Amino acid sequence: MDDLNGKKSNNPLVSIIAGSTSDKEVYEKAIKVLNENNISYDLQIISAHRDPDKLDDYLKHSKVLIYIAVAGLSAALPGTIASKTDKPVIGVPVSAKLGGLDALLSIVQMPPQVPVACVGIDRGENAAYLAIKILNLRNK
Numbered sequence: 451m452d453d454l455n456g457k458k459s460n461n462p463l464v465s466i467i468a469g470s471t472s473d474k475e476v477y478e479k480a481i482k483v484l485n486e487n488n489i490s491y492d493l494q495i496i497s498a499h500r501d502p503d504k505l506d507d508y509l510k511h512s513k514v515l516i517y518i519a520v521a522g523l524s525a526a527l528p529g530t531i532a533s534k535t536d537k538p539v540i541g542v543p544v545s546a547k548l549g550g551l552d553a554l555l556s557i558v559q560m561p562p563q564v565p566v567a568c569v570g571i572d573r574g575e576n577a578a579y580l581a582i583k584i585l586n587l588r589n590k
């Protein structure tokens with residue numbers, strides 16, 4: 451994991467927030483792609499369900515441009531982040547139970563006005579690739 455932390459930065463462009471360290475295999479896929487593309491990121495393990503105040507505090511002080519939210523089970527995390535930021539949120543459903551269908555539906559089925567982009571189950575790398583495409587808009 452240490453080598454994957456190479457591009458962690460004080461002024462990150464992307465924030466990866468995972469609900470648990472048990473999602474590590476999935477968020478490491480995103481970290482690998484961000485590192486390969488020299489995109490600075492911050493990694494946080496914060497559960498919206500378990501530690502809502504910590505999430506609130508982090509988001510209030512965060513200056514990143516894009517959030518990648520990795521969560522399994524009843525994946526409230528991406529939607530909660532989306533409710534508190536005007537930046538894009540990309541959700542990654544994790545196959546913790548039910549093959550990840552529970553998390554996929556939780557992330558996709560956001561109510562009107564609070565969109566969350568969603569990549570495939572366990573597709574942490576695609577969340578990073580999508581984040582890079584969004585960041586590329588800055589150079590157009």
Ligand code: C2R
Pocket residue numbers: 468469470471472473496497498499500520521522523524525526527528544546
């Ligand atoms: P533990 O292994 O820590 O019990 O977590 C995590 O993302 C993980 O996949 C089991 C699963 O619970 C998920 N989790 C969420 C949230 N917090 C934890 N979906 C949340 O706030 O959405």
